[in-house]
Amino acid sequence: MQKTALVCGAGGFIGGHLVKRLKDEGFWVRGVDLKFNEHAETRADDFIIGDLREQSLVRSVIDRRFDEVYQLAADMGGAGYIFTGEHDADIMHNSATINLNVLDACHKRNIKRVFYSSSACMYPEHNQLDPDNPNCAEDSAYPANPDSEYGWEKLFSERLYLAYNRNYGMECRVARYHNIFGPDGTWDGGKEKAPAAMCRKVAVAEDGGVIEVWGDGQQTRSFLIVDECVEGTIKLLRSDFEGPVNIGSEEMVTINKLAEMVIGLSGKDITIKNIPGPLGVRGRNSDNTLIKEKLDWAPTEPLIAGLETTYKWISAELKKRV
Ligand code: NAD
Ligand code: GDD
Incomplete structure (x- = not known):
């Protein structure tokens, strides 16, 4: 059946x-x-x-x-x-x-x-x-x-x-x-999360330009x-x-580091400007001890690999709009 x-x-x-x-x-x-x-x-x-x-x-x-x-x-x-x-x-x-x-x-x-x-x-x-x-x-x-x-x-x-x-x-x-995060996720309109927001901002920015990142950029997260x-x-x-x-992933990064990773993928020279915005908690990271114990499994893909796929996808989505 x-x-x-x-x-x-x-x-x-x-x-x-x-x-x-x-x-x-x-x-x-x-x-x-x-x-x-x-x-x-x-x-x-x-x-x-x-x-x-x-x-x-x-x-x-x-x-x-x-x-x-x-x-x-x-x-x-x-x-x-x-x-x-x-x-x-x-x-x-x-x-x-x-x-x-x-x-x-x-x-x-x-x-x-x-x-x-x-x-x-x-x-x-x-x-x-x-x-x-x-x-x-x-x-x-x-x-x-x-x-x-x-x-x-x-x-x-x-x-x-x-x-x-x-x-x-x-x-x-x-x-x-x-x-x-990843392809086919929300990347604009106000509901997007930091990885998609960074990809969009970097893709839109000119070489030599500036992107805005909420907070002091030292808050931490992990992204899966x-x-x-x-x-x-x-x-x-x-x-x-x-x-x-x-x-979740245990690869914790600061939000400025996340932005820098995306900037690196773009090959552009872009400066980060930290501005006030909605922040949430100061730090967050997955703890995968329990999932490894119970399911004998945990995610392994490095953040940079997922960001590369997502940056390419959002760049292509942006091009469809012009
Ligand atoms: P998403 O917003 O893309 O998907 C949620 C879907 O629910 C949307 O398509 C929306 O239209 C639909 N929906 C909302 N109200 C509805 C209603 N009344 N009737 C029918 N459909 C309705 O979000 P996602 O990122 O795919 O997240 C899926 C789930 O995972 C959510 O419960 C979310 O809270 C949870 N979650 C997501 C994340 C993340 O980072 N994406 C993190 C933690 C938890
Ligand atoms: N969205 C967004 N956009 N966040 C930004 C930006 C920006 O342009 N610039 C900096 N940030 C910062 C936020 O201020 C926050 O401190 C951090 O990046 C992460 O923001 P989000 O990715 O939007 O959300 P979150 O990690 O605080 O919460 C998300 O994850 C939860 C699970 O861990 C949300 O998606 C929640 O819905 C989800 O449950």
Whole structure:
């Protein structure tokens, strides 16, 4: 029998890549999203344009016992979206409603395996003040103190999925993604994250020009290429470990270093100008001790390789616009 999968958020960045991977594996795939992906044709067998905040839509989409369900739909974006405070009510309401609806419909259809994409944004701010030594070990989550409402919603929803495991015998799997990047992701419009923003700014800049980078540029992050994110996601869903577990890279860099890496790829002579902007935590890095122990796997691709692919893709997208 052909296996079946549902991808919620299939019109998004990671969801689009996940659909491709599941199709390569021979799955019959249904995708659902408010929109199609702007950058790539979907390979889903069935793609439903619909709003997962509507319970009746969710029930009609989850009309069979899918072998695997991936819940990636969320109201999300990079620092320019989640740290300004302007979208807090929408972010919390929209994402929590999606999670409540999807999980309950899966339970009612007796679906066991549901993947949930949480975020490193749920980790406490007080452990991410030192840019050189952030603590994002999974067991550092409590006492909880995320620095954004986006992070609080993720923490609530993680708990929701794990409560369904305990009370209803489901086998949900929870990952905490750390800043995922790559081709077909958002690269302008305000929701883009730092890697795409740096690629766009550098691609647009003239040789001898200047790019603006928010903050003093000494804040740290790690960035994971989307293919490795999809690999970890699938491995986790099919494993015996419920999580929550980090899926991220341990190659931590300052944001100015990230910008310098992209500038280096461009071959242009570009100066960085640090300006005020939405910042988020001072330091963040994935801790992959637990994923190595439980899944015997962790990402390995160097940041520069993913940046090279992404810079080429964004440069080509820009050229299509002129
Ligand atoms: P994305 O914004 O590209 O994809 C999310 C998709 O959800 C979008 O296509 C959006 O249209 C869809 N969506 C939103 N509201 C919906 C609704 N009401 N009904 C139907 N669809 C709806 O984001 P992404 O980068 O692909 O992230 C996927 C998941 O991973 C999200 O849950 C996100 O919070 C989580 N995550 C991502 C990152 C990252 O760096 N990309 C990091 C941590 C966590
Ligand atoms: N987006 C963006 N754009 N960030 C910039 C820019 C810019 O032009 N210049 C500097 N930065 C800095 C931000 O100020 C922030 O300190 C850092 O780069 C990283 O920003 P983002 O990549 O936008 O977000 P994040 O790492 O703080 O959070 C992201 O990762 C989380 C998981 O680790 C977001 O995508 C969250 O939604 C996600 O959950």
